[in-house]
Amino acid sequence: MRSLKKNEDIVVLKGEFEKAQYKEQPLSEYDQNPFIEALPSIFSEDDVLDRFMVAPRITSQDKALEVNIRYHILKRVKTFIQPLPIHFEVERRLSTLIRRGYLARNPLDNTYFERIRVLNELRDEEEQSIQIIDERLNYIRSTADSLSIIGISGIGKTTAIERLLLMYPQVIKHEEYNGHPFNRTQIVWLKIDCPYDGSLSTLCKSFFKAIDDLLGTRYLEKFGYLNRVTSTMLLHMTSLASMYGIGVLVIDEIQHLLHAKNDQEEMLNFFVTLSNTVGIPTVLIGTSKAQKLFKGNFRQARRAASDGAIIWDRMAEDSEEWQFFLETLWELQCLKSRSELTEDVKKSFYEECQGITAVAVNLFILAQERALFDENNPNELITARTLKQTAKKDMQMIQPMIKAVRTNNLHDMMKYEDIMINLDDVMLNHKRDMELTGRIQEAFKERQNTIEFKRNDTIEGLVVELVSLGIFDSLKETDIKKLVKQIVEKNPLDTDYNVFKIDALQAALALNQQKKGQKSKPKPQNTNVLPLLALRKRALEKKQHPYELLKASGYIKNPLEEFY
Structure with a gap:
């Protein structure tokens, strides 16, 4: 009996399904290619800023609630994502990878079907190895770029790439193109994790299951059973990737390849075959350990990053992006009193997180939790002392790693390779694009002003509409405005206006009835x-x-x- 239980707990990132809607292209080379024309329009920086940023809202009403309720509200900060220059760089690379990868895989071109035919033939020949794909597809090669993203743990690589991928639909159904039947299923992106044991066989099964979960197929059962030869599974994987027009294949946690005994070179060769022969772009993501895969005798590994590597370093203390990140994060307080971001607090905060995004967010949440329940801190203030106590007591497990980074102790950093970014020629203090940082900061502040304007405009509009109804005889205009403001501020701004209107109308009717009842009560006789x-x-x-x-x-x- 086939055993597939090990793959049942694979978590697959899922995006949206869309019916193809073809768009006019700004570049001539992108014209007359359904796979490209069905994609969203090329994103501007404002689009990325708007879609990428996650700023959880904590209102003044939230801050007035009981301590036990505010403890839960603080967890909203975990979703905080602040766009930084490197996010825009990754988005541009990803956008280009997907589109240029489709140039030589136009489903209207005869070579597209020829490639699928050859791959199907190879797939049916069980004794053949994936190594002969280069030879069989030599006359219809379609080289695509590939990218590697290397950075320390907790810096936000996975969160960023997932957020950027979700800006695109994952599956696009094609039915008709230019008045002709065109029945195709396009998978724009697929993200899977490299298995912890670095097994190529497990990676293939993860791929099959990811497609099964998306399309309701049974490829894992058909191609992933135990007695399958790994090279045969790779052929099936390559064939499916080409048949469904996968725009980009993202492999996360690539450093797990180091745990593999014999599969390292075979897997890297496979990634190169996908991009350099079959034409499917790949993005390899890993911690700094993964740099070992791109050194030494692994020549193919260098080809697996033909579009270069993005080195994702921690933010430097004196950088504009760190200051901007910290100031934005600092606004998400849910304490009795507002804590000021003094120079002493800034210094202590950086010392305890070393510019690592995930550590910074967790430190901020835990410091607020400590302030909430500290009897010696009645005003619930975050001080330098609070930050140091939080790091020492609540984040004790990561202190050796943070200390190694703080002291730049190379010997200790080698013990924790995940946090070491400069193994060879990579500079520890990787400089960011300051000009871009300034534009992001200006755009972010402008967006905040726009949001505030929209919120006030919504409030004023609702107040005018409710007052004009003339049915609230027991309410003053100030009563209605206060009620409407509470409703608008506690809900997301992109809530439909009619939903706001219905909620406000119901609340105003209830309050009007309540006040009318108070007026009609008989007064005690004098x-x-x-x-x-x-x-x-x-x-x-x-x-x-x-x-x-x-x-x-x-x-x-x-x-x-x-x-x-």
Whole structure:
């Protein structure tokens, strides 16, 4: 019986499905290619900024909630993603890789079908090896670029590439092109992780399962059973990648290849075959350990990064991008009092995170949690002392690694190769594009102003509409504005205007009814308003005629004295 249980827990990144909508292309070489024309238009920097950034909203109302509730709100900060110059660089490379990879794989070209035919023939010949693909496809080669991204753990490589991939649909269904039937399924991108043991066989099975999860096929069961020869699985994998027009294949955690006993060179050769022969662009992502794969005798490995390598270093303390990142992150406080970002706090913050994105975000969250429950910190302030205590007690496990980076101790850094970025010729203090950083910062601030303007515009529009209805007789305009503002601020700004309107209308009706009920409640009677009845009651209790008591109290005058 075929055993596939080991692949059941593979997590595959999934994007959106779209029906093909063909767009006019800015470059002539991209015309008349359905695979390219169905892609989103080439993204501008504003598009990337808008789609890439994740800034969780923490309102003034959130900050007024109980401590136990704010503890949960703080976890929103985990989703924080700040666009930096390197994200724009990766996006440009990825955009180019996908489009230029399709140039020689135009599904309207006869060579596209010829390539698939040859690959199917090779796939059916069980004894053949993937090494002969070069020979069989020599006359229809379609070289594509490939890219490697190398950086220390926690710097945000995987988060960035996944966020950028999700800007594209993952699967595009083609039915008709230029009035002619055109039935194709296009997979724009596929991301899989290199298995921890570096096994090429496991990688192939991950590939089959990823396609199965997307399209509902059964390739893992058909091609991935145990007695399959790895080279045969690679042929099936290559054939499927070409048949479905995969725009880019992203392999993450490539440093796991170092754990493989015999498959390292075979896997690297396979990546080169995909890009240099079959024409499918590849992106290899790994920690600094992966640089060993691109050194020494692995000549093919150098070819596996034909479009170069992006070295993703930690942010330097004196860089503009670090200052911008920290200032933006600092706005996401959910404490009783606002903590100021003093020079002392800045210095302590960098010392404890060393410009590593994931460490910085976690340190910020944990420091706020410590401030929330510190009895000696009634104002809930984040100080340099708070940051140091948090790093020492709550992030104890990573202290040896952070210390090695902080002290630039090469001997200690070699123990933790994941955090060492300058193994050979890579500079530790990799300089960023300062001009681009400035543009991003200006664009980000402008976007914040735009968001605030849109929010205020939405509030004003809703207030005018509700007031004009004339049905809220118990509400003032200030009551309606306060109510509308609360609704708009607690929801995402891209919420449909009609949803805002319905919520505001329902809330205003409820508040109007509540205030109307308060007005209609009977007021308690004031006994001073009816003194005559009180005197009469007192006279009866004393068994006295009310006339006598009223006369004695001055309510009845003597008629003789009054008129004569």
